[in-house]
Amino acid sequence: MVHRSCRPGPVEWRRIVAPPPPQKNTSRHVKLIDMSNCLMSNLPMITTEPSLSDLAAASGIEARTIRSWVAQGLLPAPLNRGPAARYPADTLERVLAIRTMRDALGMPLAEIRKELLVASQEQIRGYASRAQGLAPMARPQPSASSALDYIDALRAGPKAPSRSALLMDEPLTPQPLQGFDALEHRLGQGRAPPARKARAEEWLRIPITPDVEFSVRAPLDAEQRVRLERCADLIRDILLGRDR
Structure with a gap:
């Protein structure tokens, strides 16, 4: 039996490089990103919770008038108190809608309040869009003639008291209570x-319809008031058949 020795030959090492992954077509993805950026750049800056000065500047209504509308129940109360008070996001649309109904349609505030209670958000938005065609609110300018008259009166000196002024100095009979x-x-x-024994209590009235309202004992914090107003809106939709 013959034994033969086997000598291994030279060993070769080869570097196997994995093929690169297939490239994805990102052109569509890039186009979508560019389009979204373009759309976002065209959107206006929106203040979700405007301040009183924001409402006055955007609507042309004086701040004291807006405060009176809040007190009369035409507008929602601010979400917080103080100089930095903020209002709900839809307050500006309601301010513009009130201006349209008052200035363009000649409706009194009592009728406007009833209309706002039963109007849908789309109807309020329609009223608000018509306010853009109204003329800007004119501010009263001081009269030059009245200023000149005042200066002439100062130069003339004090006048003799009139008969009506003398009559006012006489004692008057007491008026009936x-x-x-x-x-x-x-x-x-x-x-x-x-x-x-009697003590006064504060109650918060939340109108639902012209004939139905919430009456809740105060005080309430801002969160409780917002939740009750939301419940009032839901009840209004049910009563008006808009719950479906």
Whole structure:
């Protein structure tokens, strides 16, 4: 038996490089990003919770008028108190809608309040869009003639008192009591002072429709007030058949 030795030959090392992954077509992705950036750049800056000065500047209505509309229930109350108070996002549309109904349609504030209670958000937005065609609110300018008259009056000196002024200095007969003064005087005649038991309470009224409203004992914080107003909106939709 013959044994043969086998000598291994030279060993060769080869470097195997994996093929690169297939490139994806990113042109469509880049186009979508460019389009989204373009759309975002065209959008206006929107203040979700405007301040009182923002509402006055955007609507042309004086700040004190807006405050009076809030007190009369035409506009929602601010979300917080103080100089930095903010209002709900849809307050500007309601301000513009009120201006349209008042200036363009000649509606009194009582009728505007009823209309806002039953109007949908689309209807309020329609009223607000018509406010753009209204003329800007004119501010009263001081009269030059009145200023000149005032200067002439100062130069002329004090005038002699008129007859009407002399009559006003004479003692007048007491006027009869009216209102609560008359009621309190009439109830207290011939009676001893009552024991103090009655105490006044503050109640918050949240209108739902012209004939239905919430009456909740105050005080309430901003979150509780917003939640109750949301409940009032839901009840209004149910009563008006808009819950579907």
